[in-house]
Amino acid sequence: MAIEKVLIANNTSIIQDEVLAHRLGLVPIRVDPRLFDYLSENDQPNEKNTIVFKLHVQCKRGSPRITVKSDALKWLPNGSELVKETRNAASDSSSKPETYTYFGCSQETIPEFVKNPIIPKYPDIIIAKLGPGQEIELEAHAAKGIGKTHAKWSPVATAWYRMLPEVVLLEDIEDDLAEELKSKCPVNVFDIEDLGKGRRRATVARPRACTLCRECIRGDDWEKRVALHRVKDHFIFTIESTGALPPEVLFTEAVKILEDECERVIMELS
Numbered sequence: 001m002a003i004e005k006v007l008i009a010n011n012t013s014i015i016q017d018e019v020l021a022h023r024l025g026l027v028p029i030r031v032d033p034r035l036f037d038y039l040s041e042n043d044q045p046n047e048k049n050t051i052v053f054k055l056h057v058q059c060k061r062g063s064p065r066i067t068v069k070s071d072a073l074k075w076l077p078n079g080s081e082l083v084k085e086t087r088n089a090a091s092d093s094s095s096k097p098e099t100y101t102y103f104g105c106s107q108e109t110i111p112e113f114v115k116n117p118i119i120p121k122y123p124d125i126i127i128a129k130l131g132p133g134q135e136i137e138l139e140a141h142a143a144k145g146i147g148k149t150h151a152k153w154s155p156v157a158t159a160w161y162r163m164l165p166e167v168v169l170l171e172d173i174e175d176d177l178a179e180e181l182k183s184k185c186p187v188n189v190f191d192i193e194d195l196g197k198g199r200r201r202a203t204v205a206r207p208r209a210c211t212l213c214r215e216c217i218r219g220d221d222w223e224k225r226v227a228l229h230r231v232k233d234h235f236i237f238t239i240e241s242t243g244a245l246p247p248e249v250l251f252t253e254a255v256k257i258l259e260d261e262c263e264r265v266i267m268e269l270s
C-alpha cells in the first residue's frame, strides 16, 4: 500500500503541493497489503481498498521552525473527513455530508487492525519544514499497487542472490599453515581446531560467509590445498524489505507469482 491521492486543504509551506504529494507517496506504511483489494478506476474508495491518513500541522507565529515527520500522519479508520462540495446543498442538508470515501464500517473493527493500528513504518521520515505562520492540512489516500507501476509500491528496497559457495580443504592443513590460512580470509571462513599435544588443524567453519574473493588460494601451492566452488542449484537470496512485509514473506510471495507466470507460459505453449 502506498499513498496515491493527496487532497490538500491548505499548504502555506515553501514545499509545492506536487512535491509534498510525491514525498508522501514514498512513505512506507506498516500494513499487510494482502488484506486489501486493488482499487480500479471505476471502484468507490472503501474500507477494503483505501487507507486514509490526515496530516494537519501548524507552526505558530513567533515559534521556532518545525520539522514535520511521518509520525504526524494520523490514520482515519472511518475514512475521509473532507466534505465534498455538492451542487445542491439544500437537498443534502438532511443527509450525511458526502466525503471522498465510502466506508461501510470502521477499519478499526477489522480484527487484523485491532492490535496493529495502521501507521507509517518509520516515524522519523522528514516530510516538510514549516516556518512561523505556515501550515499544512491534507488528507492522503493510500491504495494497493505493484512496483511495475511505480517504485513506491515495491515492498523491496534491495534484493540480490548468489550461488552457495563451497570451500573444500583438499588436505589436512595444520599448525602454522592453519594459522596462515585463517589469517588469509577477510571474512573469517576458517577456524582452527585444537588436536591436543599442541597440534592445530584448519577447518571450514563458515562457508556461507565466503565471497569467493580467492585470497585463500593466492600464493605458493595454496590451490593444491583449498578448492573453491559454487553450488549451481543452491541460491542464497538477500532481501531488504521496506517494512510492510518481512523478507521471508516477500520471497515466498514472489515465488508464487513466478509459479503463476510459468504456468501461464506452459498453458500458452501447450
Ligand code: SF4
Residues within 6 Å of the ligand: 167, 184, 185, 186, 187, 188, 189, 209, 210, 211, 212, 213, 214, 215, 216, 217, 228
Ligand atoms: S575465497 Fe575469500 S572469502 Fe572465500 S574462503 Fe577464500 S579467502 Fe575467504
